[in-house]
Structures are given as C-alpha cells and as structure tokens.
Amino acid sequence: MAQARLTGLMDRAQQLFPGLLVAAVIALASEFIAEHYGAPAILLALLFGMAMNFLSAEEKTKPGIAFGSKTVLRLGVALLGVRITTEVLSVLGVQTILLVVSGTILTIGFGLVASRFFGFKYRFAFLSSGAVAICGASAAMAIAAILPKDERSEERLIFTVVGVTLLSTVAMITYPILTDLFQLDHRTTGIFIGATIHDVAQVVGAGFSVSEETGNVATLVKLLRVLMLAPIVLVASLVIRSMARSAEVGEGRPPLVPLFVMGFIVLAVLSSLGWLPASVTAFASAASRWLLLTAIAAVGMKTMPKDIANVGASAALFLVAETVFLAVYILIGLTLLPGL
Template sequence: MNNKDILYVSPIRIHRKILIFMQTIAPGLVVSLAIAMASAFIADNYGGPTLLYALLFGMSCHFLVENGRCLPGIEFASRTVLRAGVALLGARITLEQIGALGLKTMLIAIIAVAATICVGWISARLLGQSADLGILTGCAVAISAVLPKHENSERNTLLTVVGVTGLSTIAMISYPILSKLFGLDSEQTGIFLGGTIHDVAQVVGAGYMISPATGDIATVVKLLRVAMLVPVVIVVTWLFRARQAPEQRQKIPMVPSFLLAFVVLVIINSTNMLPHAITEGMGQLSRSCLIVAIAALGIKTSLRKLTQVGWRPIIMLVGETIFLAALVLLCLLN
C-alpha cells in the first residue's frame, strides 16, 4: 500500500471509529438528555430546582443500568459531560468581576471555602465516613470529577446533590430573612448569600428577591467560589494521586484538562474577545451539561442504596451549612 492509499483509507477508518463511538454512547446519552430536558421543562413552567428533578427522574430510571446498550452512554454523561459543564463555567467569570469585589470579600470567600472543606474532612473522620465524602460535601458536585472511583462514588455524589439542593432551597427562603435580622446592608447581604448558598440558581433567586444590586453582588461572589475550584481541584488531585499505586498514578494527570479549559475560558472572557451572546450561550451550555450529568448519575444509583447511607452524612451536610453561614456572618459583622 503506497502513501496515497494510506491518506485515502485513514479518514474512512477515523469516520468508522467515530460512528462506532456514537452508536455505543447514543442510547444512554439520549436517555440522560431526555431526562434533563423534562426536568428543565417542569422547573421552568412549574418552579422548583432543576437539578433535583433531574436527579429524581434519573433514579426512577435506574433499571436502564442493567441494559448493556445504555450503560456506556450513561457513564459518558456522568463523567465526560460533567467535566465539560465544569469547564464551561469559566465563560461566566472575568478577572475584572473578581477584582471588583475587593480584598475583604475575596478573603472571606477564600476562608469560607477552605474552612468548609476542612470541616467536611474532619467531620467525615469523626463520624467514621470516607475522606473523599467529607471533601465532596465541602466542595459540592464539581469536585467529584477528580475523586477516586469506588463502589459508593455515585451514591456519595447523589447524596451530596440531594443535600446541597435541599439545603440551598431552604437557604434561599431563610437567608434573606436572616440577613435582615442581623442588619446587613444590600452589599453585605449579597456577599452573605453568594458566600453561603451552595447552588447558583438559589443564589440568584435569593439575591434578586431582595434587589438587583444584591443579586448582582451575590452572583459574582458565588462565581468567585466557583473560580476557587481551580486550586482546590489541583490540591485534591495531587493528594489522591500520591495515594495511588505507581502504575495507577500515571493515569491521573497532575492538572485535569477540564480545569485548564476552565482557566483558559476565564482569561478569554476577561479580555472581552468573545461577544456577549457567545459567553451567555456557553454559560447556558454549562448549566445544560451539569443537568445531563446529574440525570446520568441518578440513573446509575438506586434509591435502595441511597437509603443505606445512614444519618451521619446528613449530619455532615447540615453541620457544614450551619458552620459556613456562621463563619461568613462573623466575618461580615466584624
């Protein structure tokens, strides 16, 4: 076979591999996408948290895991699509937004994130839970992309989603009242809401419930917490990488590629090179990817297994939430 034959055959082989790949992942991916679309439709028209709907609907379709045709696509959605969603969050953040918050606000956000992770890890050790569950509850869903996989990984992630979504919904209603009781002004309230509520949707809802200015500040503070995923994920990756056997360690990158994409998007977005419509679209795509990933995680986990986690992880989540609210309030009032 001469060079011309090779050049002619190679595209056909590449096309065939792509076709086989798509045929393999299509069933599970389409199911996850359908659940995500149904969840978004219900949330948009009847209210409620989209991620929670996606999770519950996905869990009701757990039987699809037993279908060999759907499993590869579900795995793809729960891992690759999740990482894409986290990477695309960078399109919602600019360095100017972060700098405009001021040094005190940035320090509060940094201290709050670091302290919550430490409390999660310590709580896990005291309550006899795995260290990765403590880190996961302290960082929420995005960190799950780099945590080591084991038989309880999906269950832990789903437990965190349920807890975070439920507690964020309660916080969306109660925290504006709490901020008023403590006499916080609109700027302090925005910092408090963005620095304590876990889910972006509930942060936006609580902030704009008070005023546009409070909503803007709350959203930027929350996005600053999202930006802090960069150092957190790097540290967590290195820690768990060091604990792996040498042959497994080579499979774990020093810095995950999706995290590099996140940083690149933040830098590009900060230069105003991209039109607002494109960055807005990327932000919406990020949200869509996260919904699809949560739907897939729901499919992978059975309700029976979720009920076996016991009361300790619930205590961890509630305790971390109360600690975070108290810490940020203390920083704002002093």
C-alpha cells in the same frame, strides 16, 4: 486510515446515542418543569434519572449513560470557566474577596477534620465540604471526577447533590429572613447570601427576593466562589495523585492535571481578558448548564434509590454541620468587618 477512523467514530456514536438521548430528554423535561413550577432543575434531573435507573442495565443505553455520567460531566464543568470575569474582583474589593476565599478554604478544612468525628473518610469529607464551600452540585460533580473510584462513589455523589440542593433551597427561604433579623444592609446581605448558599440558582433567587442590589452583589460573590473551583480541584488532584498507588486506585495514578480543569482555567482566563465574544460566552454558559443537567440525569440512572439510604443519617448531619459552619463564619466576618 481516515475511512477506518471515521467508521470507528460512527460506530461509537451509534453506541452512545440511545443512552445520551434518554439523559438529554430527562434534562429537557427537568428544565421545563423547573421553569414552570420553580423547582431546582438539577434535583429534578437527578430524581427523574433515578426513576429510570433500570435503563443503566440495558445493553443499548448502558454505554451512553456511562459516557454521560463521566465525559459529559467533565465537559460541562470545563465550560463553567466562561462565567468568570474581572468584574468579580474589581467590584467586590479586597476585604470581601479575602472573607469569601477564607470561608471557602476553612469550610473544606472543617469538613476534613470533622469527618473523623462523624466516621467518614477523606473522599466523602472533601466531596461534601467542597460542594458546600464552592458551588453546590457543580462542585460535587467536579470533585467526584478526580476522586479515586470505589463501589460507593456513585451513591456518595448522589447523596451530596441531593443534600446540597435541598439545603440550598432551605437557605434560599431562610437566609433573607436571617439577614433581616441581623439588620444587614442590602450590599452586606448580598455578600452573605452569595458567600453561603450552595447553588447558583438559589443564590439568585434569594438575592433578588431582597432587592436588585442584593441580587447583583450575591451573584458576583457566588461567581467568586465558582472561581475557586479550578485551583481547589487542581491542588486536590495533585495531592490525590501523590497519595495514589496502583493497587488502591486500580488504574494507576491519575493525570497530573485533569483535562477538564485545564479547560476551565483556559476559558476563565480568556473570559477575564475579554477575548471571548459575548455570543460565545452566552452559548458556552448555556451549554454548560445543559451538559451538567444531562450528566446528572445519567448519574441518576446509574444509581439505585436504596443506595442513598445506605449513606445514613450521620451524612445528612455532616452536610448540615458544614453548611452551618460556613454561614456562621461569614456572618461573624461581616459583623467584625463593617463597611464591606
């Protein structure tokens, strides 16, 4: 029995290896170029993957690419939990936490309501607003993992990842200028940057371009938004499960609590309690980044470039509207609540 199981695992590994190897090489190349030229690694991995989309039809690489775009993705999201610490809650204060949390929830609500005017259904509305409100591409991939699948699932995910990454890059450049125009102090600027820019890398870039204090505060605020990922995905999965019908989903109702969400929560609790050694936390955090880069490369290889254009200009305007809503809400909150 054990020998048969081992043989089965070896056969499965041999099937997955070629596709995963290609995705991993793309991830490595993306990280190398990002470190030397300053471009977002997640966007490079996506674009390089799309350039090699022909491999998703090859019998040797197809299983590994499919595995990378689903299982590797979920494992990477689960490992994000190690970034959560009690320092986030103790340093920021109650008012800041309430402002950031309310901004996250209201942005998702805005997306779900405004989607009707843009002609989108709840799947794209939740995917895009969750990415804008929480943590950009990572949130998009986590949310995509729980949404019912259809023929346009991949192109919606790709479009959202590209959109929020580009908007994050624009915000990294423009938001420090905006906060200077409003004469915000360094701490308040950090709160604004951390609460509004989508991706972690751009938050760090924008924050530390102002000052070290701004960068540190922005990073903590961003981690608070990352902390919102698990409860929001958990609640959404329960709602989707209650709505799902076997005829619509094709695979029956989704699990009560996705395993990767449980993994995120467990790791977040262990990290917050200080039960994880620093070496384990550092390794898991780095592993999460590499797994997500590999996963997005695999997603890119499953997508035809023309599929992104099919989403349309209205989707781009929708993403911009969600981004502007979040920025305006946080800016108003910081104005009305001085001394945060």
